[in-house]
Amino acid sequence: MIRAFRIQESGVRGSLLAANDSGTGSNTALLRNLARGFSLLLVGAVLAPLIENWRKQPHDNFPLSYYPMFSARRSKRINVYYLVGIDADGKQVRLPYTLAGSGGFNQVRRQINRIARSGSGEVLCEQVARRLAKRSKQPFGRLNEVQLVVGTFRLNDYFAGEKAPAREKILARSTLAEVLV
Numbered sequence: 001m002i003r004a005f006r007i008q009e010s011g012v013r014g015s016l017l018a019a020n021d022s023g024t025g026s027n028t029a030l031l032r033n034l035a036r037g038f039s040l041l042l043v044g045a046v047l048a049p050l051i052e053n054w055r056k057q058p059h060d061n062f063p064l065s066y067y068p069m070f071s072a073r074r075s076k077r078i079n080v081y082y083l084v085g086i087d088a089d090g091k092q093v094r095l096p097y098t099l100a101g102s103g104g105f106n107q108v109r110r111q112i113n114r115i116a117r118s119g120s121g122e123v124l125c126e127q128v129a130r131r132l133a134k135r136s137k138q139p140f141g142r143l144n145e146v147q148l149v150v151g152t153f154r155l156n157d158y159f160a161g162e163k164a165p166a167r168e169k170i171l172a173r174s175t176l177a178e179v180l181v
Contacts, residue, residue: 121172
């Protein structure tokens with residue numbers, strides 16, 4: 001059986017070599033030229049969206065994208081809504097998003113943004129204060145107040161290491177004593 005396989009294999013190999021020598025060089029050249037043409041077409045398709053970067057009204061066309069999320073101009077400042085806890089000494093503690101709602105970070109962040117813009121921040125602060133009142137662990141055990149704050153951050157400063165906001169404005173607040181009553 002092994003001997004028969006070897007004979008068959010040598011026969012296939014021999015026929016392949018014979019086919020290669022029988023004037024198929026023009027077929028090989030044709031295949032190479034087709035491969036080159038396809039490669040150039042593919043490279044052109046990938047590079048074509050770069051033209052959109054110089055147009056006044058660029059058009060993003062997935063999957064051939066010019067990646068506007070990376071190339072778009074951004075503001076130098078950004079407003080961020082977040083929750084802050086105030087302890088007995090008046091120190092601020094940034095509260096995790098998990099206290100504000102269930103779901104992933106972006107989902108809860110959008111909920112906080114919507115609540116802050118609608119003006120019902122007191123309700124959110126009360127809900128978070130109730131959740132905090134049930135906890136006695138540090139760093140949340142000593143908190144007296146929950147605040148919904150909008151902070152204005154300078155992006156260049158923030159990414160250079162200055163994590164403190166340039167400006168803060170308190171939108172709503174609730175004390176833990178109020179929710180325990």
